[in-house]
Amino acid sequence: MSDFKALSEAVIKGDIKTAIAETQSALDAGSNVRDILDKGLVTAMDEMGERFSKGLIFVPQMLRSAKTVKECMKLLEPLFQEGDVISKGKVLIGTVKGDLHDIGKNLVSMMMEGAGFTVTDLGVDVPPEKFVHKSQEIEPDIVAMSALLSTTMPAMPLTIEALQKAGIRDKVKVMIGGAPVTERYAQEIKADSYASDAGSAVSKAKKLLGIRG
Amino acid sequence: MIIVGEKINTSRRSIAEAVEKRDAEFIGKMARDQAQAGAHYLDVNAGTFLDQEVDCLCWLVETVQNEVGLPLCLDSPNPKALSEALKRHKGVAMINSISLEEDRFQSLLPVITSQPCHVVALCMAQKSMPTTVEERVEVGSELIKKLTDEGITLEKIYVDLLVQPVSVGTGMGIATLGAINKIMNDFPGVNTICGLSNISFGLPERRLINRNFLALCISYGLSAAILDPTDKQLMATLLAVEMLLGRDEYCGNFIDAYQNGRIAGG
Numbered sequence: 001m002s003d004f005k006a007l008s009e010a011v012i013k014g015d016i017k018t019a020i021a022e023t024q025s026a027l028d029a030g031s032n033v034r035d036i037l038d039k040g041l042v043t044a045m046d047e048m049g050e051r052f053s054k055g056l057i058f059v060p061q062m063l064r065s066a067k068t069v070k071e072c073m074k075l076l077e078p079l080f081q082e083g084d085v086i087s088k089g090k091v092l093i094g095t096v097k098g099d100l101h102d103i104g105k106n107l108v109s110m111m112m113e114g115a116g117f118t119v120t121d122l123g124v125d126v127p128p129e130k131f132v133h134k135s136q137e138i139e140p141d142i143v144a145m146s147a148l149l150s151t152t153m154p155a156m157p158l159t160i161e162a163l164q165k166a167g168i169r170d171k172v173k174v175m176i177g178g179a180p181v182t183e184r185y186a187q188e189i190k191a192d193s194y195a196s197d198a199g200s201a202v203s204k205a206k207k208l209l210g211i212r213g
Numbered sequence: 214m215i216i217v218g219e220k221i222n223t224s225r226r227s228i229a230e231a232v233e234k235r236d237a238e239f240i241g242k243m244a245r246d247q248a249q250a251g252a253h254y255l256d257v258n259a260g261t262f263l264d265q266e267v268d269c270l271c272w273l274v275e276t277v278q279n280e281v282g283l284p285l286c287l288d289s290p291n292p293k294a295l296s297e298a299l300k301r302h303k304g305v306a307m308i309n310s311i312s313l314e315e316d317r318f319q320s321l322l323p324v325i326t327s328q329p330c331h332v333v334a335l336c337m338a339q340k341s342m343p344t345t346v347e348e349r350v351e352v353g354s355e356l357i358k359k360l361t362d363e364g365i366t367l368e369k370i371y372v373d374l375l376v377q378p379v380s381v382g383t384g385m386g387i388a389t390l391g392a393i394n395k396i397m398n399d400f401p402g403v404n405t406i407c408g409l410s411n412i413s414f415g416l417p418e419r420r421l422i423n424r425n426f427l428a429l430c431i432s433y434g435l436s437a438a439i440l441d442p443t444d445k446q447l448m449a450t451l452l453a454v455e456m457l458l459g460r461d462e463y464c465g466n467f468i469d470a471y472q473n474g475r476i477a478g479g
Contacts, residue, residue, distance in 0.1 A: 059380035059415025100342045103381055103414070125340065150224065150260040151290055180224055180261060 004040035011044035014064030045114035053199035092140035094122030096155035101148035107198035128162035157189040215437035218247030241280040250442035258288035312337040349392035367402040380415030397434035406437040449476035
């Protein structure tokens with residue numbers, strides 16, 4: 001059985017051409033689609049997230065790897081059977097009301113997707129009601145909120161309150177992040193988790209859902 | 214080049230602690246250091262204090278102006294905080310900032326027209342952040358038009374064309390530069406201003422990237438910058454570029470800064 005090392009390495013380097021070729025040759029050799037995904041692509045993105053959190057790699061490298069994974073997924077997706085559980089979990093994400101900053105939130109989305117989560121992105125300036133309605137519709141495992149301004153941070157507890165009022169607060173885990181946000185603030189507003197960057201957002205999300213590795 | 218010192222901002226932990234304890238000595242030193250380094254305005258921001266922002270900003274205005282004679286750049290989107298701070302401010306303040314977001318524009322308009330002041334016009338549209346040169350110029354032009362319609366002269370307007378990280382899109386640097394150039398050409402007399410540090414988010418050697426970006430901004434026409442004037446390498450870049458563009462008679466500012474130990478080479 002192949003160990004998908006060459007594929008992982010290509011993802012880490014962001015070498016789209018080689019990664020696609022490796023994915024194709026793994027498929028041609030009869031490898032299990034699930035294995036290619038988990039042991040080739042997701043492993044590589046986990047590694048990238050870890051290196052990013054440690055400051056060893058930088059945003060453009062992460063974007064390049066995420067794009068590589070996306071291209072490889074195009075080969076894999078048609079091969080999954082209906083009903084295959086390929087997602088690590090559902091994440092609903094958005095930048096809170098009054099805040100138009102999307103760069104950090106987009107990085108988190110991308111890393112989450114690369115790590116095997118299914119991400120629904122509500123965009124920017126998302127009012128609490130919208131988080132609630134979408135949560136009722138898609139029943140996410142995690143609701144993730146971003147704010148870049150100290151003046152828009154208070155929309156986070158308002159959203160948590162709205163989830164509570166709608167009776168779904170205990171059905172989701174709430175994660176928050178963004179430049180002015182802190183661990184202490186997360187505790188104050190009773191969010192379930194805080195992540196300081198896109199790499200640690202993935203590991204925190206896994207921890208919240210009890211996923212190993 | 215108009216320099217706005219950025220250091221008195223409660224998003225920095227040491228400043229937040231000093232404001233919390235009302236440590237006038239610490240804030241005073243921060244003000245003095247920036248003034249001596251060549252700042253023309255000092256930015257004051259107490260945004261992280263949320264419901265206590267009004268009190269904290271007013272305390273900062275009084276504390277800083279007790280220490281140095283400079284006008285301040287009052288940094289808040291909160292009309293109440295700004296109008297209270299303005300009451301205590303001596304001289305002509307700069308308001309940072311108004312934007313095209315409808316609520317923000319309408320709520321800040323009475324504040325900036327109530328007395329003479331300079332105003333930073335942030336190129337943020339109602340529902341999105343501009344990314345291209347054209348989008349920036351469109352939002353900037355509309356802001357200039359709305360502000361001049363209210364009687365604010367071009368010289369008092371500082372258009373902030375937004376800086377976004379080049380790490381997430383390699384066209385982000387040139388998008389800001391192109392917009393600076395266009396706005397300065399289309400509206401002679403207006404000012405352009407920007408912060409620098411966003412450009413280098415997600416990359417190594419951020420200070421090096423920031424000061425090279427500053428050099429490019431100045432050469433594209435930027436007339437004001439929000440920065441750390443105590444960063445001697447950054448100030449060296451600023452003064453060298455101004456000199457090289459023929460804006461420093463007898464190279465006097467550059468030499469003076471060197472002889473007074475205010476700049477350092479790379």
